[in-house]
Amino acid sequence: MKNLQSRKTIVAHLAVAGIATLGFATPALADFPEKPITIMVGFGAGGGTDTLARLVAKNAEAALGQPIVVENVPGGGGIVAATKLMNADPDGYTIGMAVTSTFSYAPQASDTVKYNVGNFDYVTSVAGLQNCVVASKDAPFNTWEDVVRLSKEGKKLSFGTPSPSASLAIDYANRESGIEMKMVPVKGGAQIMKDVMGGHLDMGWSAGIHQKFGDQLKVIVTTDSARLKSAPDVQTLRELGIEVGSKNYFMMFAPKGIPADRLEKLINALSTAARSDDVKSLAEDKMGFPIEVVTGEDLRAHVQESEADYKRLIDLSKAAK
Amino acid sequence: MLDIIITAFQDALTVQTVVLIILGVFIGQLFGAIPGLSALTAIAIAVPMTYYFTPVGALAFLVAMNKGGTVGGSISAILLNTPGSPEAAATAFDGHPLAKQGKGLKAMRMALFSSVSGDLLSDLVLFAVSAPLAVLALRMGPTEMLAVILFAMTIIAGLVGKSMLKGLIAAFFGILLATVGLDPESGTGRFLFDSPDLMDGLPISAVGIGILAMGEVLRQLILMRNQGNVSHLPMGSGRKEDETVSWAEYRSNIPTILRSAGIGTFIGALPGIGSSAAGFIGYNTAMRRSKKPESFGKGNITGVAATEAANSAVVGSNFIPLLSLGIPGNVAAALILGAFVVHGITPGPNLMQEQGRLVYAVFAAMMLANATNLILGYVGMRFFALIARTPAQIIFPVIGLLCLTGAFITTGEFGMKLVVGFAALGFLFRIFDFSFVTFIIGFVLGPIFELAFRQTYILADGDISYLLDRPVALIIFGFSIVTLLRTMYRHMKRRAG
Numbered sequence A: 001m002k003n004l005q006s007r008k009t010i011v012a013h014l015a016v017a018g019i020a021t022l023g024f025a026t027p028a029l030a031d032f033p034e035k036p037i038t039i040m041v042g043f044g045a046g047g048g049t050d051t052l053a054r055l056v057a058k059n060a061e062a063a064l065g066q067p068i069v070v071e072n073v074p075g076g077g078g079i080v081a082a083t084k085l086m087n088a089d090p091d092g093y094t095i096g097m098a099v100t101s102t103f104s105y106a107p108q109a110s111d112t113v114k115y116n117v118g119n120f121d122y123v124t125s126v127a128g129l130q131n132c133v134v135a136s137k138d139a140p141f142n143t144w145e146d147v148v149r150l151s152k153e154g155k156k157l158s159f160g161t162p163s164p165s166a167s168l169a170i171d172y173a174n175r176e177s178g179i180e181m182k183m184v185p186v187k188g189g190a191q192i193m194k195d196v197m198g199g200h201l202d203m204g205w206s207a208g209i210h211q212k213f214g215d216q217l218k219v220i221v222t223t224d225s226a227r228l229k230s231a232p233d234v235q236t237l238r239e240l241g242i243e244v245g246s247k248n249y250f251m252m253f254a255p256k257g258i259p260a261d262r263l264e265k266l267i268n269a270l271s272t273a274a275r276s277d278d279v280k281s282l283a284e285d286k287m288g289f290p291i292e293v294v295t296g297e298d299l300r301a302h303v304q305e306s307e308a309d310y311k312r313l314i315d316l317s318k319a320a321k
Numbered sequence B: 001m002l003d004i005i006i007t008a009f010q011d012a013l014t015v016q017t018v019v020l021i022i023l024g025v026f027i028g029q030l031f032g033a034i035p036g037l038s039a040l041t042a043i044a045i046a047v048p049m050t051y052y053f054t055p056v057g058a059l060a061f062l063v064a065m066n067k068g069g070t071v072g073g074s075i076s077a078i079l080l081n082t083p084g085s086p087e088a089a090a091t092a093f094d095g096h097p098l099a100k101q102g103k104g105l106k107a108m109r110m111a112l113f114s115s116v117s118g119d120l121l122s123d124l125v126l127f128a129v130s131a132p133l134a135v136l137a138l139r140m141g142p143t144e145m146l147a148v149i150l151f152a153m154t155i156i157a158g159l160v161g162k163s164m165l166k167g168l169i170a171a172f173f174g175i176l177l178a179t180v181g182l183d184p185e186s187g188t189g190r191f192l193f194d195s196p197d198l199m200d201g202l203p204i205s206a207v208g209i210g211i212l213a214m215g216e217v218l219r220q221l222i223l224m225r226n227q228g229n230v231s232h233l234p235m236g237s238g239r240k241e242d243e244t245v246s247w248a249e250y251r252s253n254i255p256t257i258l259r260s261a262g263i264g265t266f267i268g269a270l271p272g273i274g275s276s277a278a279g280f281i282g283y284n285t286a287m288r289r290s291k292k293p294e295s296f297g298k299g300n301i302t303g304v305a306a307t308e309a310a311n312s313a314v315v316g317s318n319f320i321p322l323l324s325l326g327i328p329g330n331v332a333a334a335l336i337l338g339a340f341v342v343h344g345i346t347p348g349p350n351l352m353q354e355q356g357r358l359v360y361a362v363f364a365a366m367m368l369a370n371a372t373n374l375i376l377g378y379v380g381m382r383f384f385a386l387i388a389r390t391p392a393q394i395i396f397p398v399i400g401l402l403c404l405t406g407a408f409i410t411t412g413e414f415g416m417k418l419v420v421g422f423a424a425l426g427f428l429f430r431i432f433d434f435s436f437v438t439f440i441i442g443f444v445l446g447p448i449f450e451l452a453f454r455q456t457y458i459l460a461d462g463d464i465s466y467l468l469d470r471p472v473a474l475i476i477f478g479f480s481i482v483t484l485l486r487t488m489y490r491h492m493k494r495r496a497g
Helices: A002-022 A048-064 A079-086 A100-104 A144-152 A164-177 A189-197 A209-216 A260-274 A277-287 A296-320 B002-012 B015-033 B039-050 B055-080 B086-100 B104-139 B142-159 B164-178 B204-223 B247-252 B254-269 B275-289 B301-317 B319-325 B331-342 B351-388 B392-431 B436-460 B471-496
Strands: A037-041 A068-072 A094-099 A120-128 A132-136 A157-161 A181-185 A203-206 A217-222 A249-255
Touching (some): A048 A068, A079 A100, A079 A120, A100 A249, A120 A296, A157 A164, B015 B039, B055 B104, B086 B204, B086 B436, B142 B275, B142 B471, B254 B275, B254 B301, B319 B351
Parallel strands (some): A037 A068
Antiparallel strands (some): A132 A217
16 A cells, blocks of 8 residues: 555656656646545534635635535534544645634644644635624623723623633633633523623623624624724724734635645635635625635744644643642 | 515415425425434535525525424334434334324324424414514523523423333433533543544434434344244224324314423523423423323323424424524524525524515415425325335334434444444343433433533522522422422332332
C-alpha cells in the first residue's frame, strides 16, 4: 500500500515535471474538480452554519462546474466534523464548514480533540458572528457600567451562556470589573433569548440571534472585536479597557495538503459565492450576520490570533482559581 | 384579515402544493411504519431538496411528512411490537396484545382516529391561541421547567412495572447513559473514551431503535426459533367488530382522546420535553382514570387511543414556540425551522405581521395534511396488516436489517454499532423483566432534567427564598409529590393485595 502510494507520487511528480518542462498549461490539474465536492458541516441541519453552507454551495456550483454535496456532521461545536476532516484525503473533494472557535478554542479546552490549528488549510470565511451581551428592554441597566454599578451595590445578576468559550470571556470581564455573576448554562441562543425576555435571566450571550426579537431586547455591551453593524452605538468591552472579545467567523476549511492550485480554485469559487447577492441578502437581511470574507493565509492568521487570545484567557482563568 | 386567509388558502391549494402534501403524508407514514426509520429520517433527507421548492410547497411538504409520521409510527408498534421511536412505545402496550388477539386492524383504526383527532385539536389550538400560549412558554423559566420535568417523571413512574426496584434500576441506568457527552456547564467530557462521536451524547435514535425495536426483534427470533413457517400474528377472525371501530367505541373514548390531546398540546407548547413523554403520560393518565386499570397492557383499546392522541398532539403545538419565538421544540421542528430560514422567513415575534399570508397558507396545508393522513392511513393499514403476516422467520430478520439501515442513515457506522449493543441490552431487559419504559424515560428526560436542575441551583445561589418566589414552580412541585405518594401507595396496595 505504502509502496503503491509512493510509486503514485513519483509518477505524479514525473508527470508534473514533464508537463512543466514542456511549458504546457497543466490540463490534468486544471480539470479539477471532475467529480462532486462534499462539504461537511459541523452543525446540524437547519442551523445558521448549515444554512450558510448550503447557500454558498448552491452559488459556487456554477463556477466549479460540479455539484456540491452538503453533509451534516454535527457534534461538539464542529469538533466531530473537524476530526473527520483531519483524516480525509487532501484532494480538494472533501472540505468542511465550522466556526473560528472550532479550531482556536476547542483543541485547548478538551483532551478529546486530537487536532490543532496546523492540521488544516483555511479556505474562506463567509460571515461574522455578532457577539454581544443582551438584556430585556425592561432591564434596569443599559450599559456595562450600569451592570458593574448594580453588581457592586450587592445585586448578583444572572447571565445565560451558550458555551464554555462564551463563559470564559464573560468570566474574564467580570474579574476585570471586580464583579461576580451567576453563570447559567443554557442550550441554544434562542432559548437564552426566551429566558431573558421571560425575566428568568438578567442578561444573556447572543451571537446575533437577538436581532430577530426587535426592540424586546437591548444590547448592553459588544463582546466582538469591533462594534456591531446592527448596534453601532454600543461600546465593545475593549473600548472599556477590558481586553476580551474576538472575531468569530462562519468559515470553510480543508484538510492540510491540498495541491495549491486546487485550493486556489476552491478559495476563488467559494469566496466569490460568499460575496454573491443571494448569500448577502439572506445572511445580512434575514439572519443578521454581515458578510465578511477573509481567505487562505489571512484566515489562518485570524484563527491563530484567536487561538492565542483563548490561550491567554484560559491561562488567566486557571491563575484566578 | 379574512382576505389574507382566503388568499392563503389559495396559495395552499395549488396543484403543486396539494401533490406535495399527499406525497409528504405518504412518505411520512411509510417511514414511520418501517421500524428503524422514522418521519424524522425522511424530513432530514428532504430538507435540502425543499430549498428548490416554493416556500409554501416546501413547508407544506415537511409538515405533511411530520404528520404522516405520527400515524405511521403506531403501525409497527401495534403489528410487530417494534415501535420505531420512543413516542409510540406505549402504543404497543395494548396495541400489540390486540393484534395478538386478531384485532390488529381494529387497534390500527383506533390509533389512526385518535392520532388524527389529537393532531387536529392541537392544530386548532395553534391557529386560535398561539400568541397567549407563546406567553406561557416565556413564563416557564428554568425552575418551572424543572418542576414540569419532575412532574412528568413522577407520572411516568406509574409505568414502572411489577417491581419498583427493577424499574428504578432501569430508570437510573437510563439517566447514567444520558450523562455521556460534554458537561453542559464546563464542557468537560464525560464517558467519552476519546471518541468525538460521543461528545453530543448517545444519539436517541440509535438507543431507541436498539432498545425498542431491535431488542424485540431478537426476542421474537429466539422465541420463535423452532416454529417453522408461521406468522407471529393469528389470522383475523373476519368478524366486523374485531376489525372496525364502531361509533359507540370511538365515542366512549372521546374523553380519553380529549384529555390526551390536552396533555400533548401543553407539552408541545413547552419546548424540549417532547412527544415521547407525552405518549407515556397520556397512557398512564388514561390508566389511572380507568375503572379497570388492570385491563391495561392486555389489549385495552383505550390505551392505544390515549397514547396516540397525546403524542400526535405534540406535533401541532410544537409550532407555537417555533413560530412565535423561533425555538424548535424537537429535532423535527429544528429541521423545519431551517427550511423557513432558507426561504427567507425568520420565525419570531414579527412573523405574523411580516408573513401572515404564508403562515396561514401553512395552517391551511396542515388541515389538508390532516385529512390526507386520515384517508391514506385508512387505505394503507390493510396493506401493512398483510405484510405483517409474513412468516416470522422472514419478517423479523428483515426488520433487523431495516433497523441497522435506519441507524446508518441517521447516525452512520457508529450508530449501527450502538444499535447492536442496545439491542442486546433491550433483549436482556425483556428476559429479566426490567422496565425499558423507565429506562427510555430516564434517558430522554435525563439531560433536560440535569440542565434545568443545574440552572435552578445556580440561580438560587444557595438561597431558598429564590424557590419561594416562584409560585408556579411550587404548585407543580406539589403536584409531583402528591403523584409520587399516590403511585407508591398504589404499588404497595397492589403487592399486598
